[in-house]
Amino acid sequence: MSVERCKIVDLPKISDPRGNLTFIESNRHVPFDIKRVYYLYDVPGGSERGGHAHKALTQLIVAMAGSFDVRIDDGHQKRVFHLNRSYYGLLITPMIWRELDNFSSGSVCMVLASNLYDEDDYYRDYNTYLAQVRRS
Ligand code: TYD
Numbered sequence: 001m002s003v004e005r006c007k008i009v010d011l012p013k014i015s016d017p018r019g020n021l022t023f024i025e026s027n028r029h030v031p032f033d034i035k036r037v038y039y040l041y042d043v044p045g046g047s048e049r050g051g052h053a054h055k056a057l058t059q060l061i062v063a064m065a066g067s068f069d070v071r072i073d074d075g076h077q078k079r080v081f082h083l084n085r086s087y088y089g090l091l092i093t094p095m096i097w098r099e100l101d102n103f104s105s106g107s108v109c110m111v112l113a114s115n116l117y118d119e120d121d122y123y124r125d126y127n128t129y130l131a132q133v134r135r136s
Pocket of ligand 1 (some may be wrong): 036038040048049050051052117
């Protein structure tokens with residue numbers, strides 16, 4: 001999978017003087033059935049998260065509050081996305097190495113995932129990941 005296939009998804013935003021509303025539906029705003037939701041919060045300044053790739057998982061990452069950077073890498077090409085709006089999601093396809101950093105204070109990173117948690121779906125070693133993507 002190429003980083004070119006990863007993209008910003010412009011989520012619906014219902015603007016309202018009482019406060020804005022955004023929604024995400026399976027197979028409409030994300031190209032999968034949402035099987036799991038998790039979020040990172042209380043991230044200390046200077047922390048890095050991620051540092052892995054998934055064999056089959058597709059994810060949508062949303063900055064629900066604050067901002068952070070998502071660095072993606074397919075073994076050939078790298079891209080960096082700065083997420084800072086709760087109506088933008090970053091779609092990450094399978095077999096993409098990702099690292100998250102530059103978390104602002106109070107930021108919340110929500111992830112919608114196409115599958116339940118499965119440690120066997122991870123590449124946690126960059127060289128093992130690189131060897132796999134450069135072989136295929
Ligand atoms: P990890 O995916 O490495 O976190 P991140 O990519 O956000 O830095 O997961 C960190 C720990 O949490 C690891 O021990 C596995 C566990 N975990 C679950 O048990 N369930 C989950 O859905 C996720 C995402 C992680």
